[in-house]
Amino acid sequence: MPTASSPSDPVVVVAAALYDDGGRLLAARRSAPPDLAGRWELPGGKVEPGESPEHALARELREELGIAAVPVDRVPGEWPLKPGYVLQVWRSRVLSGTPRPLQDHDELRWLTPDEIWSVDWLDQDVPAVKEVLGRETS
Numbered sequence: 078m079p080t081a082s083s084p085s086d087p088v089v090v091v092a093a094a095l096y097d098d099g100g101r102l103l104a105a106r107r108s109a110p111p112d113l114a115g116r117w118e119l120p121g122g123k124v125e126p127g128e129s130p131e132h133a134l135a136r137e138l139r140e141e142l143g144i145a146a147v148p149v150d151r152v153p154g155e156w157p158l159k160p161g162y163v164l165q166v167w168r169s170r171v172l173s174g175t176p177r178p179l180q181d182h183d184e185l186r187w188l189t190p191d192e193i194w195s196v197d198w199l200d201q202d203v204p205a206v207k208e209v210l211g212r213e214t215s
């Protein structure tokens with residue numbers, strides 16, 4: 078049963094590890110705010126009050142990338158972002174559509190395993206991406 082949230086709970090930011098059929102991981106370059114612009118992240122966004130993480134992720138991917146996608150399973154762990162915010166990551170599957178940078182991003186890139194560290198990930202995303210990769214290769 079879901080538990081009620083309290084005002085002191087951190088805001089959960091849910092992000093997707095999306096893979097294409099060739100095993101490439103989708104990375105998105107932020108266009109805002111200025112202190113994050115130009116850095117790369119896993120696409121997603123904040124869970125709204127009363128919303129499930131899975132629903133939030135599907136909504137964010139629809140709004141930001143224009144795709145229908147579903148979370149498949151959660152990557153174990155939780156990573157601190159700015160104060161009061163934590164990142165959770167879900168391996169997710171595209172159901173329909175081709176991701177486009179509609180909102181919050183100005184470039185998307187599908188990265189092969191060899192290319193994963195060729196982009197400038199947000200510092201706080203690095204441990205999350207490592208965990209994602211650990212699971213992919215296990």
Ligand SMILES: Nc1nc2c([nH]c(=O)n2[C@H]2C[C@H](O)[C@@H](COP(=O)(O)OP(=O)(O)OP(=O)(O)O)O2)c(=O)[nH]1
Nearest residue numbers: 090092118119120121122123158164181199201202
């Ligand atoms: N989506 C996403 N956000 C991240 C990651 N790493 C990281 O530090 N963040 C930060 C950036 C933002 O401060 C916050 C998420 O905000 P957002 O702007 O993506 O979420 P949102 O769409 O719900 O926001 P809003 O425009 O409705 O305010 O978390 C990540 O991997 N993915």
